Amino acid sequence: MMFRSNCYRNLISCIGNKKISKKYSVISAVLEKPNVGDVTEIKGWVKNLRKQKDLIFADISDGSCAQKLQIVIPKNLTTDALTYGSSVSITGKLSKSPRGQLELVADNIKVLGSCVVLDGYPFNPRTTHPPEYTRQYLHLRPRTNYTSAILRIRSAVTKHIHDYFASNNYTNVHTPILTSNDCEGAGEVFKIQPDSEETIKAMMQENKDRDSVYFGSKTFLTVSGQLHLEAVCRGMGNVYTFGPTFRAENSRSRLHLSEFYMLEAELAFCENINHLQGAIEDLLKYVFTETRNTNEADLFLIDKHNKAPSWVNKEFVTLTYDEARQILLQKGCTLTDEGINKEQELTLVEHCNGVPVFVVRWPKDMKSFYMKECSEDNTQVDALDLLTPITGEVVGGSLREDSYEKLKAKLPSDRLNWYLDLRKFGNIPTGGYGLGLERLLQVLCNVSNIKDTLPFPRWPHNCDM
Amino acid sequence: MMFRSNCYRNLISCIGNKKISKKYSVISAVLEKPNVGDVTEIKGWVKNLRKQKDLIFADISDGSCAQKLQIVIPKNLTTDALTYGSSVSITGKLSKSPRGQLELVADNIKVLGSCVVLDGYPFNPRTTHPPEYTRQYLHLRPRTNYTSAILRIRSAVTKHIHDYFASNNYTNVHTPILTSNDCEGAGEVFKIQPDSEETIKAMMQENKDRDSVYFGSKTFLTVSGQLHLEAVCRGMGNVYTFGPTFRAENSRSRLHLSEFYMLEAELAFCENINHLQGAIEDLLKYVFTETRNTNEADLFLIDKHNKAPSWVNKEFVTLTYDEARQILLQKGCTLTDEGINKEQELTLVEHCNGVPVFVVRWPKDMKSFYMKECSEDNTQVDALDLLTPITGEVVGGSLREDSYEKLKAKLPSDRLNWYLDLRKFGNIPTGGYGLGLERLLQVLCNVSNIKDTLPFPRWPHNCDM
Incomplete structure (x- = not known):
């Protein structure tokens, strides 16, 4: 019975902490129902930075939609790690810019992953790279x-x-x-066979060649x-x-x-x-x-x-x-x-x-x-x-x-x-x-x-x- | 200009005849909204036949749902081709059976494709074939x-x-x-290569083996x-x-x-x-x-x-x-x-x-x-x-x-x-x-x-x- 109760102890201890709700908002949802005045957290990647005297403006994308969210950052909140391509978590208040654009006025910024372009990051800010170029970097291309x-x-x-x-x-x-x-x-067509020599040996039968050994007949991709x-x-x-x-x-x-x-x-x-x-x-x-x-x-x-x-x-x-x-x-x-x-x-x-x-x-x-x-x-x-x-x-x-x-x-x-x-x-x-x-x-x-x-x-x- | 107009003649001639609406009803739709008294056409396969003195009862399935529709067929409408496993088109009036079950009283039956069990059809009426058996007939198994x-x-x-x-x-x-x-x-893992010797020859380069010739490196199925x-x-x-x-x-x-x-x-x-x-x-x-x-x-x-x-x-x-x-x-x-x-x-x-x-x-x-x-x-x-x-x-x-x-x-x-x-x-x-x-x-x-x-x-x- 000790273990049964142990099992249920775990069960009970989960209630209340397992379903940690997403505390942050995706940008597509923020834009769909913009509640000016709300305090919210967004997470994403820095696509653009514009520095002014006391403020920095950052465009953040999280991949949920084509649009970026503009972040207004007081200079005292910023760090060197806040660069183009870095991943960030930002909390702040949703506001309207003087031009009526929705923006987030940051009161907390955390850089989750830095990005140093000089270390070999293939993309640059304010640049539309041609498809032939980005195709060379398939693993990073979804960030464009x-x-x-x-x-x-x-x-x-x-x-x-x-x-x-x-x-x-x-x-x-x-x-x-x-x-x-x-x-x-x-x-x-492409034909297939097991890669492992061991498997082929173990499955080999008379009258079969390597192409037929696994399935009993030559096998193709549809x-x-x-x-x-x-x-x-x-x-x-x-x-x-x-x-x-x-x-x-x-x-x-x-x-x-x-x-x-x-x-x-x-x-x-x-x-x-x-x-x-x-x-x-x-x-x-x-x-x-x-x-x-x-x-x-x-x-x-x-x-x-x-x-x-x-x-x-x-x-x-x-x-x-x-x-x-x-x-x-x-x-x-x-x-x-x-x-x-x-x-x-x-x-x-x-x-x-x-x-x-x-x-x-x-x-x-x-x-x-x-x-x-x-x-x-x-x-x-x-x-x-x-x-x-x-x-x-x-x-x-x-x-x-x-x-x-x-x-x-x-x-x-x-x-x-x-x-x-x-x-x-x-x-x-x-x-x-x-x-x-x-x-x-x-x-x-x-x-x-x-x-x-x-x-x-x-x-x-x-x-x- | 002749051909331009020819092209538009075709375009116009299509309007009105291209979108031929499905004249028949799928059984799932008939069961979802049963309109007793409606004349409708259904198409499907005969799953069961019960012959009585003046009437034949047929259970028809069309694959749209688990349920079959019972068809009441006056003896004069039936033919020898109407057998278990045959495909049919049936027109008739939706009615309620004495027991309150929805049924279609046929006034027209057309056998689209006959099915002679003795010719090698592996399934039999009123029989639940075990999975090990039906698995031998993958091409016909979706009919069970x-x-x-x-x-x-x-x-x-x-x-x-x-x-x-x-x-x-x-x-x-x-x-x-x-x-x-x-x-x-x-x-x-499985590895792949082109089946065609011609393709392999045409693409062969120095330092490549047959596994690498097509993509330039050994390639696997994920x-x-x-x-x-x-x-x-x-x-x-x-x-x-x-x-x-x-x-x-x-x-x-x-x-x-x-x-x-x-x-x-x-x-x-x-x-x-x-x-x-x-x-x-x-x-x-x-x-x-x-x-x-x-x-x-x-x-x-x-x-x-x-x-x-x-x-x-x-x-x-x-x-x-x-x-x-x-x-x-x-x-x-x-x-x-x-x-x-x-x-x-x-x-x-x-x-x-x-x-x-x-x-x-x-x-x-x-x-x-x-x-x-x-x-x-x-x-x-x-x-x-x-x-x-x-x-x-x-x-x-x-x-x-x-x-x-x-x-x-x-x-x-x-x-x-x-x-x-x-x-x-x-x-x-x-x-x-x-x-x-x-x-x-x-x-x-x-x-x-x-x-x-x-x-x-x-x-x-x-x-x-």
């Missing part, structure tokens, strides 16, 4: 105004996406990163969760997945990453490509509108000319693949059998005054095996690309082939027999799409290089940290 | 009541977690899956996003990440997976382990309470004895590591230098009447290099494990060492110099924790095997699909 604004927007967009699908009755499915699927026959989503959709209705996806391409463009976030949705009982287009358009307009509501100051910080795109209140354009090619021909573009290149995608969007363009009805040979043949023309499939300014393609999608026989004839590998099985038992018509989060952020924020839309970009020869 | 209920709960828990952090001012950070970090020196989170936290305040995490362990227990979802949070300006405990306790109680509100029928389907755990309204217990060992000794457990094993974790929870137990103040040698030394005793660190019924440890966390000198002395690799750098420039005290989603679901749903808490489990020798 630009990157922290993008990361807040990325977080908000992620939340809006989850909210959208929840309120539209989709189940969020965590499709796997590791897969033994042949990934649509794409050569550009290039898409679509096929898995389709399996869940055929039992649970509308589903989506939203997470990391990989490409082992040797390309270093402003639009490609080796690891990126993809949103994929699969719509149950979807028989018409128009239905899919409507779902995509609805989602994009929701996300753009909501993000403008929640993160206006961040959008403005990144691009002071940023404004709501004109298309938020317009219907997206639809062109068939053939129509799109006709337009490009008339504009003097050189067409090849490989479809529509990036430059041509942007030409099409410009042609439509910057309104996003669905290109539909693609030649079957150019698209994946799982896409459904058009009922009117079996050389075409019911696929779509959605093109936008800045990035060109941002969404790709299709109806899925639901004929067991047609799918069987096109199946690229026996490893996908399970996928064929889905058509055999209680099959339903479905369609779905994939949207690249980073490209969406490029369009939303007007960011030309995709590497600035995520905290830790990975591309060939670059996997720092 | 049990798995679809767990997947709905998983989706809901994910949503509640995002909602919790959004309403508490945390930024959601997508920490990378691919990392060149030495992963805390853990040997049990075992934790914590270190990355700490970098973002030191510029943006409270942050969290929630996504896939990997272990290349050769273990096949009911508690381990090779790929699992981990929630990790890092709290800015966190100076006290009590503060961290409060945050964890608050989150868990929120998620358990909310999920019971949103998914009561799913919880009941999985375990008809499931009820809200008694601890939702109690304070969690706190024991120091030494106190915990004392309790175990008194209970006759054999202690080793390796800490507290799984069985002992469960003994401690039982000792505290099933209330979750924080074990705090761990010997420094047993924990990671980044954990902060206790101010009262530098042989201990301010770390915590949270133990619950069923799984034992479900959360691990700590305050982070914020002394540059102490951290430098303990840093396991030069590759982590960036992490040390974080303490050099405007450092702040932080603390954080990691929570395994699958283990949380085991506790919430009372599921003994972790492989049944996610759609596509991966463990040694198992990476189907």
Whole structure:
């Protein structure tokens, strides 16, 4: 009984001291409901210092919003450690400046962590460092105004996406990163194996090579969760997945990453490509509108000319693949059998005054095996690309082939027999799409290089940290 | 101008036909607001058929909720294709059965996809297949009541977690899956390389091996996003990440997976382990309470004895590591230098009447290099494990060492110099924790095997699909 009571002694001793309430305020909350006269504590980093005769003005950011809080510091309170980049805790009274700006008049300042720029801190006050420069310091980059604004927007967009699908009755499915699927026959995948020689030795079996020893078959990083989503959709209705996806391409463009976030949705009982287009358009307009509501100051910080795109209140354009090619021909573009290149995608969007363009009805040979043949023309499939300014393609999608026989004839590998099985038992018509989060952020924020839309970009020869 | 107008013709032709509204109703919506007398269409799968003289009763599920909708079918409407497992579209009038149950009296039935059990469909009507059996059919498993209920709960828990952090001012950070970090020196990691020999040849440089050719250094799948989170936290305040995490362990227990979802949070300006405990306790109680509100029928389907755990309204217990060992000794457990094993974790929870137990103040040698030394005793660190019924440890966390000198002395690799750098420039005290989603679901749903808490489990020798 001694220990039982000991246990409860601890339990009781916790009540009252465990939930130490945050004594300090975050700046976004202070600005949202400014109670002039209140004494409050804020914590954050010094972004700027302006010294006057008897006073020092400091701009403090705590990462909660784009705005900084101005602190008025009597000279007797300051110390040498109070420098650009240092972290501080400041208590004081909320006041209005002569110009009507909210400020905190400090009566106590504590420097939590000093920052000596000469010791190698890569950023300087009153300087907008170009993205190419800050990208060299991924571990410190979230302290810059630009990157922290993008990361807040990325977080908000992620939340809006989850909210959208929840309120539209989709189940969020965590499709796997590791897969033994042949990934649509794409050569550009990463394969995995245990790093430990000991583990490999312990698990080695006859007829297995190092690539197969752990899982029993060669295992890759996913290039898409679509096929898995389709399996869940055929039992649970509308589903989506939203997470990391990989490409082992040797390309270093402003639009490609080796690891990126993809949103994929699969719509149950979807028989018409128009239905899919409507779902995509609805989602994009929701996300753009909501993000403008929640993160206006961040959008403005990144691009002071940023404004709501004109298309938020317009219907997206639809062109068939053939129509799109006709337009490009008339504009003097050189067409090849490989479809529509990036430059041509942007030409099409410009042609439509910057309104996003669905290109539909693609030649079957150019698209994946799982896409459904058009009922009117079996050389075409019911696929779509959605093109936008800045990035060109941002969404790709299709109806899925639901004929067991047609799918069987096109199946690229026996490893996908399970996928064929889905058509055999209680099959339903479905369609779905994939949207690249980073490209969406490029369009939303007007960011030309995709590497600035995520905290830790990975591309060939670059996997720092 | 011809094409411009062509483009706008398309634009105009879309208005009115693109947004085809869903004509059918999902069952969860029908049950939530039952409008007896309404004519409605539902789509789903036949879960059960009961034939009477002039009528057939069918239970239809569409995956939107645990409940099925009973359909009353006049015999003249039925066809041979209407079997268990087939997918259907049914129109009819919502009515009340003599017993007061909501039902749909069909006037039109269309079988969308037939299902012939004898063709190899692995499930049977009126049968609860054991999890070990359904796990062999991952692609069809979402069609079972049990798995679809767990997947709905998983989706809901994910949503509640995002909602919790959004309403508490945390930024959601997508920490990378691919990392060149030495992963805390853990040997049990997966390494990656491009699958394509062509890519490897094209990218090969002198002094590089196959493991380093793509990124320039050996690259692993993440075992934790914590270190990355700490970098973002030191510029943006409270942050969290929630996504896939990997272990290349050769273990096949009911508690381990090779790929699992981990929630990790890092709290800015966190100076006290009590503060961290409060945050964890608050989150868990929120998620358990909310999920019971949103998914009561799913919880009941999985375990008809499931009820809200008694601890939702109690304070969690706190024991120091030494106190915990004392309790175990008194209970006759054999202690080793390796800490507290799984069985002992469960003994401690039982000792505290099933209330979750924080074990705090761990010997420094047993924990990671980044954990902060206790101010009262530098042989201990301010770390915590949270133990619950069923799984034992479900959360691990700590305050982070914020002394540059102490951290430098303990840093396991030069590759982590960036992490040390974080303490050099405007450092702040932080603390954080990691929570395994699958283990949380085991506790919430009372599921003994972790492989049944996610759609596509991966463990040694198992990476189907």
